[in-house]
Amino acid sequence: MTFKNRVIAAMPLISLLLFLFAGLYLENWNLGWTFFLLIPLSIVLLTGKPLKRLSEVMPFISLIVFLWLGFGFELWHPGWAVFLLIPLVNILVDGKIPPRKLVGLLITGGYLAIGLVTDQWHPTWIIFLLIPIINTIFFPQQSAYVSMTRNSFKNRFKDIIINAKTSDDEDDL
Known part of the structure; x- marks a missing residue:
């Protein structure tokens, strides 16, 4: 042991x-x-x-x-x-700080510093809205954006809805 x-x-x-x-x-x-x-x-x-x-x-x-x-x-x-x-x-x-996390840490640190120095906690919380704004503009995630054309929508609908229904019908046999 x-x-x-x-x-x-x-x-x-x-x-x-x-x-x-x-x-x-x-x-x-x-x-x-x-x-x-x-x-x-x-x-x-x-x-x-x-x-x-x-x-x-x-x-x-x-x-x-x-x-x-x-x-x-x-x-x-x-x-x-x-x-x-x-x-x-x-x-x-x-062991590393991605830029998106660094933005969140800096904004949180700024909020705490402003709040402790000025005792203005209530209106200062609005600066947290800067996190998604800054990250969206300067550090966008590639997977966050979905582009769909009319043909790709039709193909997805056909694959998911129509083909799924026909495979369910075959299972009944």
Whole structure:
């Protein structure tokens, strides 16, 4: 049995110990129950390729950290920032930043900077509309455009509707 498997096997007891410690000594049972989320997290992180797994479970990890900050320390407001780790970890694991993602990151960073400096969160959200505008103009996806002529529409209709019906009729025989 490898060390990783031993940690996975012991995680329910570790979670129970942390739950009881948080409840009995810290008198914070809400924080305590969140330690049981370590059980599925340990299974996911300790099996397979760790970096790829980290990228896949980052939403779950962010949720756990957010709940710990909120229930344990009443830090709900700044705690939401841990959700920004989700795209950052994905970018770091991939090792490259495509231009379309970079536009989204820059706009989000600009929104956060403007909001934190000026406290103008409400009207500033409109800058998120720049993401699809900039990406459509400067970084278009080739697969996003469908061109269909009259003949191609007729051929597709014939293949899908008429030929499918005749093959269904042959199945009845």
